[in-house]
Amino acid sequence: MEWTECLRGAIAYMEKNLMEDIGPADVAQAVHISPFYLQHGFRMVTGYTLGEYLRCRRLYLAALDVLSGSGTVLETAYKYGYDTPESFTKAFTRFHGLPPTQVRKNSRAIKPFLPLTVKIEIQGGNEMDYKIEKMDGFELIGFIREFQHETSYGKIPKFWDEVMALASSSSRHETQNEVEKAIFDHKIGEFGACFQGFAEGRFFYMIGGIYKGGPVPLGMATIHVPAADWAKFRCVGPLPGALQAVNTKVFSEWLPGNPDYEPSMPINLEWYSMDCCPDSSPNDYESGVWLPVRAK
Incomplete structure (x- = not known):
């Protein structure tokens, strides 16, 4: 459909x-x-x-x-x-x-709330800055928390604040505990991963990086991301606005207007360049939205 x-x-x-x-x-x-x-x-x-x-x-x-x-x-x-x-x-x-x-x-x-009518106007959905890239499976390591869809917009940024505080601490001194070492070694914060939760109306969100082997500290976890074709959408601009704008266009323009692809797995990734922290990103900060897809 x-x-x-x-x-x-x-x-x-x-x-x-x-x-x-x-x-x-x-x-x-x-x-x-x-x-x-x-x-x-x-x-x-x-x-x-x-x-x-x-x-x-x-x-x-x-x-x-x-x-x-x-x-x-x-x-x-x-x-x-x-x-x-x-x-x-x-x-x-x-x-x-x-x-x-x-x-x-x-x-x-009385506050009226009538049935919604979906009318999507396609405005260059297939002209977005993206590429389709085949990738082997890989492992992510990081911090995972479960969120409700209804409150996630307010709570996920606070989750990032917590993890970025740990990341900043891990880079300030040479003597690192196990968690700080894992943050530094695996570049925790390069990815944000949304994937299906166990409970209805909820999903898991990981702040992580590519797992390169070694111990997984208490409080952290790994997930396997299967091999897939990925639609990688490029975002340029300060966060979170630039990334949210592209994410919205993916679902409101690109998916409805694309005759070739549809989502293939219940996961999507946010990619962040590691030049600066997301809460202090400049106008030319580069990030991305990655969506696993398959041919229709």
């Missing part, structure tokens, strides 16, 4: 099953795509995670039910998947700005 049709199919499936207990894995299965790429791409294109979309749509419909008086707060809470009236009221108030009991007195305060 084409990438654009996957997104449209995902929205159609969620709309049809809003009253059911569904999650990202169910949506991905319905459109025959990896949950990792569906969640990643859906957010890039729409600005919402799958979970956020489902929640916003349900809370809007719940407000219409409350306004019409079709059920009690308890009945409405259960109808839209909340375990208790308290959890429903809290979510409802956070979304609409007032509790359910006040909706009938102030119906104009």
Whole structure:
């Protein structure tokens, strides 16, 4: 299925099953795509995670039910998947700005959230600065943490701050402990790797480098990246803006407009030149987005 049709199919499936207990894995299965790429791409294109979309749509419909008086707060809470009236009221108030009991007195305060329509305008998607390169399998070593799709944009930069502080420490003195030595030897920070998590709505993110053998210190791990063809997109500019812009174009322009390739594995890599730290990058800083692909 084409990438654009996957997104449209995902929205159609969620709309049809809003009253059911569904999650990202169910949506991905319905459109025959990896949950990792569906969640990643859906957010890039729409600005919402799958979970956020489902929640916003349900809370809007719940407000219409409350306004019409079709059920009690308890009945409405259960109808839209909340375990208790308290959890429903809290979510409802956070979304609409007032509790359910006040909706009938102030119906104009209801926050509309209508079904999304995916209309992607292709603007030179295949003219992006990229190359297709076949690579043998390789190992990455680094620090891994699990993130929720909904909060990852705020938390991953803090994760980088932690690791970069360790990297800076490892380069300041000759006497290094095991972790500092591994950071220095394997160039930890050259790659950021996103890959499928175990829990629904979550993914793993590694800050790492190419593993060259030797001990793996406590607190670090290795992952194997299989041999693949990689679409390597070049980014030039200060971080994180330049990299985020290219990443968004990959999913909103390149994938929908590319007749030849589609993602092949639930992983994508960020590559960073090691000339400076990502939080102090100049206007000509070079980085990249790497996407494993296969011919359609």
